[in-house]
Amino acid sequence: DTGVSQDPRHKITKRGQNVTFRCDPISEHNRLYWYRQTLGQGPEFLTYFQNEAQLEKSRLLSDRFSAERPKGSFSTLEIQRTEQGDSAMYLCASSLRAGGNTGELFFGEGSRLTVL
């Protein structure tokens, strides 16, 4: 399977714990995005990378959220001191930026977080 993969698919944690999600994009894609999706809503943009550079992070929900893409390939999204309101599906997407506009995003299956 050469699509976007995310791990873990499901994570249950207790409030106050830290969690980390991993995303492996499609190998030739230089852009990687993180979105959050709550029940009944569309995906909400969090941050994105072009290669290893994080070009937009002002939409991360709080300073408890951070993301990295150290070698321009896989990425991690960490949530520190989780709160019940962090419960959601965290989606990763990748794209191949060529020229001007944002192109099609290819999404992974998501990592579902439940904070007890």
Place this chain on the structure above:
Amino acid sequence: GESVGLHLPTLSVQEGDNSIINCAYSNSASDYFIWYKQESGKGPQFIIDIRSNMDKRQGQRVTVLLNKTVKHLSLQIAATQPGDSAVYFCAENGGGGADGLTFGKGTHLIIQP
């Protein structure tokens, strides 16, 4: 802020009928639009896209219409099948800015046998 929205949260159609899902957008800078399909427990899946220099684009059983004058987007699905049951999202690129795509809330398409 500006966002993309859909007119109906749920749409129920008979199997074999055509479905039309509507979307209104408000960011006049948007010049690229995508329809995604999301099945339960899965990530969004690309259906069809359209750029602002077009007003219609056809795929296999799907057609997207873009009316820039009223900032309206629609997805037409011909001969709806049970496998079409899903939530459909429209998304726009805000003119290609740094925020990737902005998604609406979605329309849940229900296929009646």
